[in-house]
Amino acid sequence: MDKPMRRGYLSRPTVICAWCDRVLVTGSSQVSHGVCEPCADAFARTVDELPRHPSAA
């Protein structure tokens, strides 16, 4: 009952969006990169709008 819950909290790294540097998860001093929802959506749209490679066939 007296055990602090800090261990689990600190074991998780801080996650920052690799695109807009937005902090997704606040954790330890260790930083991990991810992609936030708006950026993931924008990326998906960008890919969808990209011209498809013409098949050589």
Ligand SMILES: [Zn+2]
């Ligand atoms: Zn982002």
